[in-house]
Amino acid sequence: MLASCASRLPAPSSPPETSLPAPVVTPSAPLEADDNQPLPVPRVQGNSRWVPVRWSDLPGFKDDNLFEAWTAWVKSCERPGPVFAPLCAEVRQLSIATPEEQRQWLLRRLQPHRVESLDGQAxxxxxxxYEPVIPASRLPGKGYTVPLYRAPASLGQRRPWYTRQEIETQADAQAAxxxxEIAWIADPVEAMVLHIQGSGRLRITEPDGSQRMVRLAFAATNDQPYKSIGRWLLDQNLTRDATWPGIRQWISQNPQRSNELLWSNPRYVFFKEEALSGTDPSQGPRGAQGVELTPGRSIAVERQNIPYGTPVWLVSSGPTAQLQRLVLAQDTGSAIIGPVRADYFAGWGADAGELAGRLKQPLRLWVLWPR
Structure with missing residues (x-):
């Protein structure tokens, strides 16, 4: 299965935070001390159930480098929800604290809850x-034949708008x-990757021959349903490997059927161009919460089950990665559906693409909610 995070929309602006007194970070009881305290009752959140647990139930909690996650949390505090806004002054102050001070604050201020389905599946x-990095040209030609578009003016006049196949074959859609065109790239499969991921970086050649890096951010879709091209291959019994490397291998062996595969996903994404700071290449794309994503510390979730800005303890073990870490729910996607479901932001470039193309493994989640 291929996850799609192409449905990213900025969250509404939050009201200004009121000033809070600076917190005093004091040592608290050891991790095991909460075993003697009564637990709250479980709660239903969207289509999930949150079951309170002990901190000692979180695998690897003592070992994570929380400083990396704190960077993502400070970014979430740029647009916090009403539940976490009162904690943001403390979160910001603790950004310069030691990992142990951060860990003790979590113990004191938050309660972990195991996320499970309503029927108890955990x-x-x-x-x-990830965010692809793709060579591009401002003008077509010299092998650059695949356009990437801004949203058409007539997008709101027809719902849903033309399908992917109609956009690429019908004269009226092409006229609209x-x-x-923002830019042109050489590979239609890379264009599909960009549409599925929802944003990307272009190493673009301008008409005068100069090159610069820009970001294409999600702007809109054609309102057609998202269909996984990997699932299409599996359903047609054409492959057993529906990862991106497997899909590319199938296309290289069946080039005459590439359009059939790509058109099986009718959803089409339109973009907007954003400048990338030359002094801060680590700047991530903005997720649905409206804040920059942090590689390895941001996840996409189904918002009704885990609200944006929630710190989450994530555990996943499989052939691609071993993960036990604090992450922040900062994004969503049309294929990210279910109570125990997450899409892990790997970053940008080839290494991130390799991880993102292969990661598909079991997951457990614990939300960390204010006491």
């Missing part, structure tokens, strides 16, 4: 996504997009 699925 194991789900982890996949991954004429002049809306």
């Amino acid at each position: 194991e789900g699925l982890l996949t991954s996504y 997009l004429r002049g809306r």
